[in-house]
Amino acid sequence: ALLVTPIRLFIWLIFIGTAYQLVLQRLIEDFRMRRLQSQLRDHVIVCGYGHSGRCAAAELVARGYDKGRVLIVDVDQTRLEEAAEHGYVGILGDASREETLRSAMLPVARALLVCTNRDDTNVLITLTARHLSASVRIVARVEEAENDKLVRQSGASSTVLPSRVGGILMADSVDSSHLASYVMDLISAGGHVTLIEREPRPEEIGRHPAEGGQSLIVRVMRAGH
16 A cells, blocks of 8 residues: 555646646647637738748748738648748648638638649648638649649639749740849849739820830730730
């Protein structure tokens, strides 16, 4: 009795302490999640914090987005810790699951950026996201050009093929020294030249694009053409 009873009490204390710690930790996490969700409105969700996800998040911040409005979703705890070090909010989970996207408040988000490096995963995330929200803007990364139509059919508002863009710039650089750097300057927020998309102003309607005044009109889209 003198030997066994203290051992039993010690084991019971370990079990009770572990259970209390798990319950307390879960309550704290639920409280933080509810508080986070109450603050998320008009935010951008970035699925995957690999190279593309990091660049996309950094570019959003450079364009004026507050880091608190950029939400990172990834299945890798290490990547989420890295995102937290950079000041972003992160959710650990599979973005192809409805529960994860609901936790990320997808229905009230401004946009969803699908940045994983697998086309099949991107298609599944896009399908799930479009099922949850018919209005959210979805921009998906595509690795293989032949999968571009599949991602668009899944509900993506826009697709980006990094390998194709890189290949075109490399081919153009064969005969030019400054074209690639100019294009990067053009599409990045920190460049000297800024390319923006906007509605035509009333005074511009019916006039020639060359008569844009201080703005240089490079393209006009009308009815999808």
